[in-house]
Amino acid sequence: LLAREQVSTMKGYWYDKVQVSIYLCNKNDAASDPNCAKGAVTSQQKQQIKTDLEKLQVVDKVYYESSDAAYKHYKEQFEDSPLADSLTPDQMQESYRVKLKDPTKYQVLQTAFSGRQGVQEVQDQRSLLENLFNLLNGMNIAALCVMALMLVVALLLIVNTVRVSAFSRRRETGIMRLVGASSFYIQMPFILEAAIAGLIGAGLACVLLVGGKYFLINNWLQEKIVLINFIGWDAVVKVLPFIIAVGVLMPAVAAFFTLRKYLKV
DSSP states (O other): OHHHHHHHHHHHHHHHHOEEEEEEOOTTHHHHOGGGTTOSOOHHHHHHHHHHHHHOTTEEEEEEEOHHHHHHHHHHHSTTSTHHHHOOGGGSOOEEEEEESSGGGTHHHHHHHTTOTTEEEEEOOHHHHHHHHHHHHHHHHHHHHHHHHHHHHHHHHHHHHHHHHHHHTHHHHHHHHHTTOOHHHHHHHHHHHHHHHHHHHHHHHHHHHHHIIIIIIIIIIHHHOTTSOOOOHHHHHHHHHHHHHHHHHHHHHHHHHHHHHHHOO
């Protein structure tokens, strides 16, 4: 469950970072780029593009970046590059940075604004985003498969342990049947034993979970890997009662049905 929660947290974190960039034509592009053959973008075209963007239901926010701001950002990011000294603000492109409500719908902007007058390029980062979304969806499915596999393995171990315990006490249970003990009375010690063992195991799992969150994630991984938004304490606390409930109920229920067949009571 926490693995799936972590994948969902990562997915939400990266989805929030996704933006689509619409680069506008400048006077330099007019001479070199076929998409800008009709010249640099006009003020009217810029306003119309912004208006059309804000009308789209998939759009959350629209940010405008001027050529001066783009030049400043480039200088900050690539200050050691030899090209930084040769560029001027006039050579940088104006752009609209678009944040989407659903980042998987980035193709809508590509279709709506590619080839439009005044638009040089719509950079939707298609290959990068598709690979990222496919990876996160695959991790989500893998987390579910691991959870299901662990439940099956745990159930098989419980059933086998209960059978061994019942077989080792077959003489006592036989005597109890002969003296007229009820089925519930014969089964109850095994069910309680399985439930208590499950409670102890669930308690240890909770301790390891809290310790792993505090020592492994908070005090190590968060400092080493800054690109991942790790799960918080709220997700850990939320899953602890579920672990205890499953740890107690699953062995008890498994013991109940296993003993009914094995002891024939």
